[in-house]
Each structure stands twice: as structure tokens, then as C-alpha cells.
Amino acid sequence: MPETSLIDFHGLPALRILAPDGAQAIVTLLGGHVASWIPAGGTEQLYLSERSAFEAGKAIRGGVPVIFPRFGTEPEAAQAPRHGFARLVPWTAGATRTGSDFALGTVRLESSAQTQGYWPGAFSLELTVCVAGSRLDMELEVTNSGADAYRFTAALHTYLNVAEVEDTRVEGLRGRQYRDQTAGGELRDERHDAVVVGDEVDRVYFDAPSSVLVRCGRRNVHVEQSGFSDLVVWNPWEAKCASLADMPANGFRHMLCTEAARVGNPIRLAPGEQWVGRQSLTALTLP
Numbered sequence: 001m002p003e004t005s006l007i008d009f010h011g012l013p014a015l016r017i018l019a020p021d022g023a024q025a026i027v028t029l030l031g032g033h034v035a036s037w038i039p040a041g042g043t044e045q046l047y048l049s050e051r052s053a054f055e056a057g058k059a060i061r062g063g064v065p066v067i068f069p070r071f072g073t074e075p076e077a078a079q080a081p082r083h084g085f086a087r088l089v090p091w092t093a094g095a096t097r098t099g100s101d102f103a104l105g106t107v108r109l110e111s112s113a114q115t116q117g118y119w120p121g122a123f124s125l126e127l128t129v130c131v132a133g134s135r136l137d138m139e140l141e142v143t144n145s146g147a148d149a150y151r152f153t154a155a156l157h158t159y160l161n162v163a164e165v166e167d168t169r170v171e172g173l174r175g176r177q178y179r180d181q182t183a184g185g186e187l188r189d190e191r192h193d194a195v196v197v198g199d200e201v202d203r204v205y206f207d208a209p210s211s212v213l214v215r216c217g218r219r220n221v222h223v224e225q226s227g228f229s230d231l232v233v234w235n236p237w238e239a240k241c242a243s244l245a246d247m248p249a250n251g252f253r254h255m256l257c258t259e260a261a262r263v264g265n266p267i268r269l270a271p272g273e274q275w276v277g278r279q280s281l282t283a284l285t286l287p
């Protein structure tokens with residue numbers, strides 16, 4: 001019986017979640033970060049930059065950074081750094097479980113003197129990662145463990161591994177309104193059946209559908225979400241990629257971020273309250 005175990009991943013402790021059918025995910029304790037996902041009988045589905053720092057205080061470039069309590073530079077939790085601090089600090093390994101056709105693992109982050117140096121909120125975060133066959137499920141649970149209510153934004157900043165971004169399409173967003181970060185935050189309506197990338201794309205689609213399809217040749221990924229009301233589509237393209245020290249020059253060609261996000265409608269948690277957001281990816285190979 002294959003077993004979920006603690007491994008070393010680029011010098012970082014990580015949970016290798018391994019299902020009996022061979023499906024696996026690697027979650028680094030730094031950032032509670034899903035750094036790899038290989039479906040049963042498949043190949044790596046997440047982009048990971050080999051230039052990532054893999055050290056505390058720096059975000060891993062690729063995989064699925066957990067963004068909490070601040071997406072980008074949103075006004076909620078404004079003391080926190082851009083994209084929050086959950087991706088910068090060590091988490092701890094929690095429960096793991098293996099069934100006949102799945103394996104799951106959890107990682108946790110509790111507020112501490114270190115996190116309160118970034119933002120005063122008291123919280124408990126739990127990320128549950130489950131692999132089964134061609135599917136990866138990620139669930140982020142946030143509990144307000146303090147005495148004061150607060151508001152925050154959050155995301156699972158998923159970097160999909162694509163063969164060539166110019167041949168990739170994101171389908172299912174037609175008719176949705178988006179904020180175009182490449183045009184000073186202008187609001188636009190999506191008029192196309194598919195989002196294609198031929199330049200920098202940085203969009204927050206508000207009130208996104210519960211699923212979209214990312215097509216790239218015969219390899220496709222079905223992206224589903226709940227709790228997260230928005231979907232962010234991001235590719236830095238050539239110039240911005242060149243400005244990112246932790247990306248190789250051609251890295252932008254092999255990644256596309258489809259991020260389950262909660263940006264437009266921040267979450268408010270009273271003491272003791274909980275919020276849950278989920279993103280699921282299913283790898284589909286078309287005939």
C-alpha cells in the first residue's frame with residue numbers, strides 16, 4: 001500500500017500525498033503550498049519555476065500559493081504584504097488518510113507572533129489536499145480564532161503547466177465582467193468564448209462560473225471552484241516575466257494561472273466563524 005510521507009522537496013519539508021492508484025501531490029510546509037500534482041498514470045500538471053527560492057520569507061513561484069489574508073494590494077488587511085503572508089511562512093503537517101481510491105493530507109497555519117507581525121488577525125487555516133485518479137481537490141478553511149471580527153481576501157493562485165501558452169484557451173467566461181489589471185483596473189465585459197494569451201493577461205473575473213475548461217491540445221484541465229466567487233487569469237508574458245527574478249526567460253510560455261479567488265466580495269468573519277473555499281482540478285486527455 002503506498003503511503004503518504006514527509007519528504008524533502010528542494011530542501012523544504014513536504015508532505016507527499018500518494019493514492020493507491022499512483023495519483024500524487026506534494027505540499028511543502030513552507031506556505032502550505034501544493035508544489036506538484038501528478039494524476040494517476042499522468043504527468044505533472046502544475047508549473048513550478050526551477051528558479052524559485054525555496055526559502056522562508058519568499059514565495060515559491062509556481063504550484064498553488066495560498067493567498068491570505070490579502071489578494072494583491074486589496075484594501076482589506078492592508079497591513080499585510082502584497083498577496084498576504086500565508087505563502088511566506090512555515091505551516092505544520094496535520095492529519096493524513098488513505099482510502100482504496102484516494103489519499104488526502106492536511107496542513108495548518110495558526111496565527112502567531114510571527115503572523116501578527118504582518119497583520120493582527122487571529123486565525124486558524126487548514127488546507128486539505130486530496131488526490132484521486134485524475135482529480136486534485138483543495139479546500140481552504142479559515143476560522144476566526146480571536147475576539148474581533150475582520151475582513152480578508154484570499155486565493156488559491158494555481159499555476160497550470162501548459163505545453164505552450166499561445167495554444168491554450170480558457171473557456172466558460174463569456175459574458176462575465178472582469179477587472180483588467182493591465183489597463184489600470186478598467187472594468188470590461190468578456191465578449192469571447194475563450195480567453196487566449198498573446199500578451200500579458202491579468203484579469204479578475206467577478207462572479208465567475210463554478211467551472212471553466214482550460215484547453216491545451218489534447219491535454220485539458222477542468223477547473224471547478226466554490227466559496228471563491230472570482231477567477232483570476234494571469235500570464236506575465238515576456239517583459240514582465242523577464243522582470244521576475246524567480247522565473248526563467250521562457251517560463252511564461254509554459255504556465256497559465258487560473259486562480260480561485262475571493263476579491264470583489266471580501267469575506268467577513270466574526271469571532272468563531274468559519275469560511276471554506278474549494279478548487280478542484282481534473283486532468284482530461286481528449287482522444
Ligand code: TA6
Pocket residue numbers: 059072082083157181202232234259
Ligand atoms: O494574481 C495575479 C497577480 O496578482 C498578478 O498581478 C501578478 O503579478 C501575480 O499575481 C504574481 O504576483 P507575485 O506577488 O507572486 O509576483
